Amino acid sequence: MDEQELVTRLTNQILSKFKKAGYEIKPKEVSERLRLLLLEFKVPESEAIKTIENYLMKELEISREHLIKAPLVKIVDIAEPGEWVSLKVKVAQLWEPSSESISQAGLIGDETGIIKFVVWSSANVKPVEEGKSYVFRNVVTDYYNGKMQVNVNRSSEIEEIDEEVQLPPREVEVVGALVAIRRNSGLIQRCRECNRPVSKGLCPVHGKTVYDDLRVKGVIDDGENVYEVILNQEIVKSLTGIELEEALQIAREHLDRNAVLSELKNKLLGRYLRLIGTRGERCLVAKEATFLDLGAKLKGTGQEGVGMTGKREPARRVFAFELNSSTYKITDDTKTKYVLTPTGERCNRVFFVGALLEKEEVRPESGIWRIRVADPTGAIIGYVGRFQPDALEALMGIEPPEMVAVVGKVRVLEGERRKFVTVRPEQISIVDTKVRDCWVHETAKSTLERIRRMEEAKESDSDSRLAWQVYNPNLNEYRRIVRKVIEAVFGGAIKSEGVKSTNKDDPIDGDKNVESDLFDEFGVEEEWNLSNIFEDTA
Known part of the structure; x- marks a missing residue:
C-alpha cells in the first residue's frame, strides 16, 4: 500500500467513526493531519489516529463516550480483543482486586455465558454489587492469561437496571x-x-500467616473438550484415602513435600472421573467427584467451553491399529500440528491405555527412552526424554509389563521405505484393567461415531472428506476391529486376524534407517544430542 492509499484509508476510517456518532468532518482537515503525523513525523498509525480523534473531540466539545456507541451484544459473541461493546448482565461474583489500579474485578454473565470484568480506578463509575443486573456500556474486550475479559475505563458507563x-x-x-x-x-x-x-511459607501481602492444605489442580479430558479442575481436601481424601495428616506424615518421612504429589499422581492420573462442579473464572471447582464405573454414561453434560483451558488440545481416543495408519500431517493457521486418521479424526494429542511391554534407552547415556505400549489392536511406539519430566520420572518407576495410561503428542516420522507414527508422552501412569475397559468402551464409541460421519460425508465436515481423499479407507475393516476389541475385552478371546497393528514391530527394527532419519529431521548430531526431538512445537 503506497502512502496516498494509507492516508485515504485512515481518513475514511476516522470520518466513518465520527459520522456514526452524528458528526460530519471535513476530509481535507483529517488527511492533512495524517500526512503530517505519518509521513513527516513518522508517528505510528495507532498514535496518529488517536491524536487526530482527540483533537476532533476537543474541537467538537464531545467526550469519547459520545463518540463511541458500542453495540449491545451477548457474552457468547465476544471473540476478539480490542472491540467496544455494551452488555446487559448480572454480577455473578466479586473478588478483591490484585492491584491498586483496579477498583473492582469479578465475573458478570448473561444467559449465554460468564466473563471476567475489570473496572480500572480511573473509570468514573459507581461500584457494582453481586446479584444485581446492569448495562455495561462502551467497555473494551481484552485477552489476558488465556481468557477473554472486558475492561471498564473512563469512556464506559454502568447503569443498574x-x-x-x-x-x-x-x-x-x-x-x-x-x-x-x-x-x-x-x-x-x-x-x-x-x-x-x-510459596516458601510467606504471603506477599500478610506475611507468615500460613496453614497447610491438600488439593489437586488437574486437567479432565473427555476427548472433545479439556477442563481445568480443582479437587479440594475432602474430595482428594474420598478418591485417594489420603487426608491432610497422612500427607504431612508422607512429607516428613521423605523430607520432601513433593512426595505427596507423587503419591497423588500414582492414585489419580489416567483414571476416569465423573465430576460435578461450579464454574469459576478459570476452572471448575469440584463439589463431587467419583471414579467412573464402566456401566455409567461416558459422556459428560458439561457445556462446550465451560472451564476449558486456554490453548490445550483435547487428547483424542484412537486405537493403535488406526493411529499407526495415520500418516497425513496438517498444520493449521495457529501453527498447531495435527495428524489426520483414516476415519477423519484430527489428532494433536492422544490418550490411550494399554500394556507397557518394553522400555529401552535409545543410546547409552542419551536420556531418551523408547517405549512400546499395546492395546488389543496393536502397539504404539513412544519416545520419552528430559523435555517430558513428568513422563520420564513416572517411566523410571515402572517395570514392564504393566498396564498404563498415556497422554502424548502424535508425530509422523519418515524412514526410507515408509512412514511411522510415534507418540511423545507427556504423562504416564500405572492403571488397572477397569481403566482399560473404560478406555476401550469410550474409544470404540468414538471410532464408530467417526465411521458414521465418514459414511454421511457431510459437506461441513472437511476432515472426513479429506480422509476419504487421502486414505480411501475400508470402513468395514474398522468396524470389524471395533467388534473384535469389544469381544476380546468384554466377551472372551479374540482371533488375531484383522486386528494386528500396521506397526508390526518396533519401527527401528523394521527399518534400520528410521532412527538416523528421525534424528536428522531434528538436526541431531552424531553424538546423539536428541534434545530437539522433544521440544514442544504446537
Whole structure:
C-alpha cells in the first residue's frame, strides 16, 4: 500500500467513526493531519489516529463516550480483543482486586455465558454489587492469561437496571480422564487472611500467616473438550484415602513435600472421573467427584467451553491399529500440528491405555527412552526424554509389563521405505484393567461415531472428506476391529486376524534407517544430542 492509499484509508476510517456518532468532518482537515503525523513525523498509525480523534473531540466539545456507541451484544459473541461493546448482565461474583489500579474485578454473565470484568480506578463509575443486573456500556474486550475479559475505563458507563438478567447454570457435570496434575498440587500452604496459595511459607501481602492444605489442580479430558479442575481436601481424601495428616506424615518421612504429589499422581492420573462442579473464572471447582464405573454414561453434560483451558488440545481416543495408519500431517493457521486418521479424526494429542511391554534407552547415556505400549489392536511406539519430566520420572518407576495410561503428542516420522507414527508422552501412569475397559468402551464409541460421519460425508465436515481423499479407507475393516476389541475385552478371546497393528514391530527394527532419519529431521548430531526431538512445537 503506497502512502496516498494509507492516508485515504485512515481518513475514511476516522470520518466513518465520527459520522456514526452524528458528526460530519471535513476530509481535507483529517488527511492533512495524517500526512503530517505519518509521513513527516513518522508517528505510528495507532498514535496518529488517536491524536487526530482527540483533537476532533476537543474541537467538537464531545467526550469519547459520545463518540463511541458500542453495540449491545451477548457474552457468547465476544471473540476478539480490542472491540467496544455494551452488555446487559448480572454480577455473578466479586473478588478483591490484585492491584491498586483496579477498583473492582469479578465475573458478570448473561444467559449465554460468564466473563471476567475489570473496572480500572480511573473509570468514573459507581461500584457494582453481586446479584444485581446492569448495562455495561462502551467497555473494551481484552485477552489476558488465556481468557477473554472486558475492561471498564473512563469512556464506559454502568447503569443498574430493574430487569433480572438470567445466568447460565453454574453447576456442570464432566466425565473424562484425569490426564494431567499440575505442579502446584498436593501439599500446599495458604494464607490464613486471604486464603490464597503461597510459596516458601510467606504471603506477599500478610506475611507468615500460613496453614497447610491438600488439593489437586488437574486437567479432565473427555476427548472433545479439556477442563481445568480443582479437587479440594475432602474430595482428594474420598478418591485417594489420603487426608491432610497422612500427607504431612508422607512429607516428613521423605523430607520432601513433593512426595505427596507423587503419591497423588500414582492414585489419580489416567483414571476416569465423573465430576460435578461450579464454574469459576478459570476452572471448575469440584463439589463431587467419583471414579467412573464402566456401566455409567461416558459422556459428560458439561457445556462446550465451560472451564476449558486456554490453548490445550483435547487428547483424542484412537486405537493403535488406526493411529499407526495415520500418516497425513496438517498444520493449521495457529501453527498447531495435527495428524489426520483414516476415519477423519484430527489428532494433536492422544490418550490411550494399554500394556507397557518394553522400555529401552535409545543410546547409552542419551536420556531418551523408547517405549512400546499395546492395546488389543496393536502397539504404539513412544519416545520419552528430559523435555517430558513428568513422563520420564513416572517411566523410571515402572517395570514392564504393566498396564498404563498415556497422554502424548502424535508425530509422523519418515524412514526410507515408509512412514511411522510415534507418540511423545507427556504423562504416564500405572492403571488397572477397569481403566482399560473404560478406555476401550469410550474409544470404540468414538471410532464408530467417526465411521458414521465418514459414511454421511457431510459437506461441513472437511476432515472426513479429506480422509476419504487421502486414505480411501475400508470402513468395514474398522468396524470389524471395533467388534473384535469389544469381544476380546468384554466377551472372551479374540482371533488375531484383522486386528494386528500396521506397526508390526518396533519401527527401528523394521527399518534400520528410521532412527538416523528421525534424528536428522531434528538436526541431531552424531553424538546423539536428541534434545530437539522433544521440544514442544504446537
